Amino acid sequence: MKLRLHLNENTGGCSPAVLDAVRALTATDLAFYPSYVEVERETAAYLGVDVSWMALTNGLDEGLHAVSTIALRPDAGGPMRSLIPEPAFEMYAACTAAAGAEAIRIPPRPAFAFPGDEIRAHASDASARVRLVYLTNPDNPTGVTVPAAVIAALAADLPHVTVLVDEAYIDFGGETVLPFLETHRNLIIGRTFAKAFGLAALRAGCLIAHPDTLAPVREVLSPFTLNVAAAVGLRAALRDRAWHARYVSQAAESRRLIYAFCEARRISYVESAANFVLVRIGDRAPALVEALAADGILIRDRSTQPGCAGCIRITAGLVEHTQRCLDALAAHL
Numbered sequence: 001m002k003l004r005l006h007l008n009e010n011t012g013g014c015s016p017a018v019l020d021a022v023r024a025l026t027a028t029d030l031a032f033y034p035s036y037v038e039v040e041r042e043t044a045a046y047l048g049v050d051v052s053w054m055a056l057t058n059g060l061d062e063g064l065h066a067v068s069t070i071a072l073r074p075d076a077g078g079p080m081r082s083l084i085p086e087p088a089f090e091m092y093a094a095c096t097a098a099a100g101a102e103a104i105r106i107p108p109r110p111a112f113a114f115p116g117d118e119i120r121a122h123a124s125d126a127s128a129r130v131r132l133v134y135l136t137n138p139d140n141p142t143g144v145t146v147p148a149a150v151i152a153a154l155a156a157d158l159p160h161v162t163v164l165v166d167e168a169y170i171d172f173g174g175e176t177v178l179p180f181l182e183t184h185r186n187l188i189i190g191r192t193f194a195k196a197f198g199l200a201a202l203r204a205g206c207l208i209a210h211p212d213t214l215a216p217v218r219e220v221l222s223p224f225t226l227n228v229a230a231a232v233g234l235r236a237a238l239r240d241r242a243w244h245a246r247y248v249s250q251a252a253e254s255r256r257l258i259y260a261f262c263e264a265r266r267i268s269y270v271e272s273a274a275n276f277v278l279v280r281i282g283d284r285a286p287a288l289v290e291a292l293a294a295d296g297i298l299i300r301d302r303s304t305q306p307g308c309a310g311c312i313r314i315t316a317g318l319v320e321h322t323q324r325c326l327d328a329l330a331a332h333l
Contacts, residue, residue, distance in 0.1 A: 004315070005325055006298040008169075009274050010198030011317030014233070014242035014252065018199070021236035022229050034228040039235050043206060046238045047191070052211040053181070055218055058225045060168060060192035060205035064095045067188055067207065070216045071132040071162040072101035082132040083122055084148040085115050086306035087141055087165065090329055092134040104130065108307030112144045112270065116154055123158045133158070138174040141302050141313045143272025144146070148175035155184040164188050171196035171244070172251055173273025178208065185210050188217075195275060196251075197237040202230040232332045247317070251275040255315035260328045265333065275316050278302065291332045297325050 002085040004011065015083060036056060044051045057063040072080040082096045087105045096103040123130040138145045155163040165177050167189055181187055189208040192198035207217060226234070258277040262269040268280040281288060288316045289312060292305040316322055
């Protein structure tokens with residue numbers, strides 16, 4: 001079986017409680033449309049918000065599409081535009097295009113510093129017609145974080161722009177902008193339960209924002225966003241906090257192993273607050289990715305992304321999986 005360290009999945013799998021919940025589904029459970037009363041209540045409680053501040057989505061991707069559809073609706077003046085600080089998750093450009101809008105890509109700064117000035121400059125130019133800013137915190141593929149107060153200040157300076165903060169990796173580190181949602185109505189948080197909870201295949205995510213901000217987004221979401229297996233599986237996953245904590249701890253230790261590996265070989269890397277590490281391996285990056293794939297170990301070649309020349313990205317999951325990957329990488333190096 002291949003070792004999947006290329007998509008930032010939970011390499012330890014979901015909690016056994018999730019499997020029990022899915023196995024307990026009956027024939028009528030599958031025949032009837034699901035009720036979301038309990039899963040919404042328990043997810044909101046986990047997040048520390050009222051149910052009215054949250055909308056469940058079929059994975060975070062559906063949430064990204066919904067927000068993009070609302071924020072980037074064209075008017076008589078022509079297409080709207082989004083801002084995408086690079087390097088970035090590929091879905092942002094896809095969602096922009098699906099909404100009939102155009103993306104302005106902001107090149108990376110040295111050390112992947114936050115381009116707040118560039119974002120303000122583009123978004124403040126009325127002729128640019130910017131209505132949506134995509135931010136990932138911690139960032140993917142770099143793992144770099146931005147203080148929540150910095151993001152909140154940006155949202156305050158751009159009240160006409162929706163600031164969508166993708167917190168897919170917030171379980172592993174960084175600061176959430178949740179405390180700022182009341183006072184910054186143009187902030188929307190996207191969350192997924194694919195990473196730390198291991199529910200990638202079940203497709204469970206959510207959007208969090210002030211109820212007034214979420215109202216138009218709810219209008220374009222499907223009335224039945226989660227399938228019944230995702231609904232019961234998410235409830236079970238949220239209850240097993242020990243399983244979640246164990247994996248987050250393993251990811252942190254795996255990051256340290258990758259850092260030590262790189263430092264011993266004088267290989268540059270980016271310190272990460274997510275469940276992966278971006279390693280600048282050099283011109284051999286594509287060849288090393290292929291060599292490890294032949295060994296049954298999948299990692300990601302990120303060398304074609306802006307600012308990531310010569311880089312590979314390694315998922316930092318269970319320690320035993322990370323060590324296996326590093327041993328194989330050492331042999332090829």
